[in-house]
Amino acid sequence: DVKVTQSSRYLVKRTGEKVFLECVQDMDHENMFWYRQDPGLGLRLIYFSYDVKMKEKGDIPEGYSVSREKKERFSLILESASTNQTSMYLCASSKTGYNEQFFGPGTRLTVL
Amino acid sequence: AQKVTQAQTEISVVEKEDVTLDCVYETRDTTYYLFWYKQPPSGELVFLIRRNSFDEQNEISGRYSWNFQKSTSSFNFTITASQVVDSAVYFCALSEPIQTGANNLFFGTGTRLTVIP
Numbered sequence A: 001d002v003k004v005t006q007s008s009r010y011l012v013k014r015t016g017e018k019v020f021l022e023c024v025q026d027m028d029h030e031n032m033f034w035y036r037q038d039p040g041l042g043l044r045l046i047y048f049s050y051d052v053k054m055k056e057k058g059d060i061p062e063g064y065s066v067s068r069e070k071k072e073r074f075s076l077i078l079e080s081a082s083t084n085q086t087s088m089y090l091c092a093s094s095k096t097g098y099n100e101q102f103f104g105p106g107t108r109l110t111v112l
Numbered sequence B: 001a002q003k004v005t006q007a008q009t010e011i012s013v014v015e016k017e018d019v020t021l022d023c024v025y026e027t028r029d030t031t032y033y034l035f036w037y038k039q040p041p042s043g044e045l046v047f048l049i050r051r052n053s054f055d056e057q058n059e060i061s062g063r064y065s066w067n068f069q070k071s072t073s074s075f076n077f078t079i080t081a082s083q084v085v086d087s088a089v090y091f092c093a094l095s096e097p098i099q100t101g102a103n104n105l106f107f108g109t110g111t112r113l114t115v116i117p
Helices: none
Strands: A004-005 A011-012 A020-025 A029-039 A043-047 A065-070 A073-078 A087-094 A106-112 B003-005 B009-012 B019-021 B024-026 B031-039 B045-054 B059-061 B064-069 B073-081 B089-097 B104-107 B112-115
Touching: A004 A043, A004 A087, A011 A020, A020 A029, A020 A087, A020 A106, A029 A073, A043 A065, A043 A073, A043 B104, A073 A087, A073 B003, A106 B045, B003 B104, B019 B112, B024 B073, B031 B073, B045 B064, B073 B089
Parallel strands: A011 A106, B009 B112
Antiparallel strands: A004 A020, A020 A073, A029 A043, A029 A087, A065 A073, A087 A106, B003 B024, B019 B073, B031 B045, B031 B089, B059 B064, B064 B073, B089 B104, B089 B112
């Protein structure tokens, strides 16, 4: 079974802090994704990566950056956290092509 | 532009009732894929089904069935004889083709299903 793990289930940070969210997948998938989920808005794509060191902006990249130094790991970085970045963050991975994405358990981030 | 609409925000049914979750999509692509995911209270999205744009056959998996109709751009999901364990948020998603090989998913806003015992 595909396993996607995220470094924390719950995280509380202060405004202005630099925040790292880590995601690891164990199925050698080429593609990895970061979404945020907010009530009434569904899932919105922040960034995705289709190969090591490659990244593409999604629908809402402002205020975020990403890093993919190894195939299995995809990190989401909030350079200076703000209260409007309080949300559930979901990581996913998939094989190349029209394949289903497999999701991690999510990180609920609260920025005070 | 791709768009997925799940007009039903919340649905409540009594256990053993059948329930249909609606999904309507918009796309200019001729090749696309549609997905359904389940998000139980634990929070992790669980993949349920993938359907490509060239296959309009209905699919049944146990108590779950899916009806794909290109003429109405709909991909509806029916749960037969609902159970309490079916209580979750269900998301419909549309896949956009990208040259890099990654498939972005456009998600609907989800339908929260509550099955009352």
